[in-house]
Amino acid sequence: MLTPFERMIAKRYLWPGKGEAFIALVASISIGVVMLSVAMLVLVMSVMGGFRTEMLEKFSGLNGHAIIQAYGGELDNWEGVLQQVRETEGVINASPLIEQPLLASFNGRANAVFVRGNTDEDIADLNDKVLLGDIASIQPGSRKVAIGSRLAANMGARVGDTITIINPQGRTTPFGTSIRQLGYEVGVIFEIGLYDFDETFVIMPMEDAQTLLLLDDKIGLIEVTVTDPDNVEGILEPVQGALTGRAAIADWKTINSTLFEALEVERVAMFFVLSFMVLVASFNILSSLVMLVRAKTRDIAIMRTMGATRRNLLKIFVTTGTTIGTIGTVTGLILGFVLLYFRNPIVEGVAFLTGVEIWDPQVRFLTTLPVRVDPWEIVGITALGIGLSFLATLYPALKASNTDPVQVLRYE
Numbered sequence: 001m002l003t004p005f006e007r008m009i010a011k012r013y014l015w016p017g018k019g020e021a022f023i024a025l026v027a028s029i030s031i032g033v034v035m036l037s038v039a040m041l042v043l044v045m046s047v048m049g050g051f052r053t054e055m056l057e058k059f060s061g062l063n064g065h066a067i068i069q070a071y072g073g074e075l076d077n078w079e080g081v082l083q084q085v086r087e088t089e090g091v092i093n094a095s096p097l098i099e100q101p102l103l104a105s106f107n108g109r110a111n112a113v114f115v116r117g118n119t120d121e122d123i124a125d126l127n128d129k130v131l132l133g134d135i136a137s138i139q140p141g142s143r144k145v146a147i148g149s150r151l152a153a154n155m156g157a158r159v160g161d162t163i164t165i166i167n168p169q170g171r172t173t174p175f176g177t178s179i180r181q182l183g184y185e186v187g188v189i190f191e192i193g194l195y196d197f198d199e200t201f202v203i204m205p206m207e208d209a210q211t212l213l214l215l216d217d218k219i220g221l222i223e224v225t226v227t228d229p230d231n232v233e234g235i236l237e238p239v240q241g242a243l244t245g246r247a248a249i250a251d252w253k254t255i256n257s258t259l260f261e262a263l264e265v266e267r268v269a270m271f272f273v274l275s276f277m278v279l280v281a282s283f284n285i286l287s288s289l290v291m292l293v294r295a296k297t298r299d300i301a302i303m304r305t306m307g308a309t310r311r312n313l314l315k316i317f318v319t320t321g322t323t324i325g326t327i328g329t330v331t332g333l334i335l336g337f338v339l340l341y342f343r344n345p346i347v348e349g350v351a352f353l354t355g356v357e358i359w360d361p362q363v364r365f366l367t368t369l370p371v372r373v374d375p376w377e378i379v380g381i382t383a384l385g386i387g388l389s390f391l392a393t394l395y396p397a398l399k400a401s402n403t404d405p406v407q408v409l410r411y412e
Helices: 004-014 018-063 078-086 120-129 149-155 195-200 206-213 229-235 237-243 257-295 297-305 310-341 343-354 375-401 405-409
Strands: 066-070 091-106 109-118 130-133 144-148 162-167 180-190 201-205 221-226 247-251
Touching: 004 310, 018 257, 018 310, 018 375, 066 078, 078 091, 078 221, 078 237, 091 120, 091 149, 091 206, 109 120, 109 149, 109 195, 109 206, 120 130, 120 180, 120 201, 144 149, 144 162, 144 195, 149 180, 149 195, 162 206, 180 201, 180 206, 195 201, 201 206, 221 229, 229 237, 237 247, 257 297, 257 310, 257 375, 297 310, 310 343, 310 375
Parallel strands: 109 201, 144 180
Antiparallel strands: 066 221, 066 247, 091 109, 091 162, 091 221, 130 180, 144 201, 162 180
């Protein structure tokens, strides 16, 4: 705790007088650099955390946290496997799934698509992603499908139009294999938020997909959602033995390993690089305090002769420098949160001024800039800013406390 004397002197040194404008300027620059470095750390780490979380949620929202994929693309007696997976501890949901790359055409335009056959419950879960149409109209036997917004734009298809889905693996006839072509009405246009999904996916009831792909009552995949995505391997380990020789389990880490590992490496690297900004800011605090000590050498000597102890002086200058760092850190946090709040208008404004599309969904996978604020990261950034500021005060504070009043006042 500071004594009233220490508090008064520290407050006086935080606002140097008119003849010490240069010291005040250096201190202001120190605050500004700390503020900007902390704001950039908050902004970058929150955006990268949001990017990872948003992508995981969108991937798992359509694919689950793991996929059980049958060898050869067809899983026999899948009902027993599905029941066993659902009874596994830690599994929230498991659903049968059919997925096959095919070709869709409309008005002479052909696009490569992924046809997904989902259960009625999974199709109903897309209700909050619907842009146009009624998800309840996608029923088995209705010959209606849901397509992504980007696919609809590329094909020029609207709700009510009929698209043709082409399955090259048709029925075998004496004259060869006949290509299977079936028309489906567009009942829903949806937007997941992942560019690749919105550009390629056609969703239909599982029974219709089985008819289109000539699978009878078979399926190809089972998607699984678990309570702890980071421990999906451990949760599904009891199921692995029963699937030996029949199917393989691929979790979200394996399916998107390259992407998520790159995100994690980039996240750590960005934190390390941006931390150097805070370190540079702490050097600014150190230099401003060194100049302050040199400017106040006579005052320090007088205070020593009047009874101020070395401990008093140490606490005064440590408080002064740490306060500068704290002000910079707090204002940096505020600035960081403001930038996060207005992130999308800022990105759009920069893109408008430069003429360059900064956030390209085709590259970034997501249509908007995501954010996830981790409280522990904020605590770590705050501790980093204030901690380095504190360390930067130690040398000038020790220098001030070791001032010899006899040497300073000898010729006064």
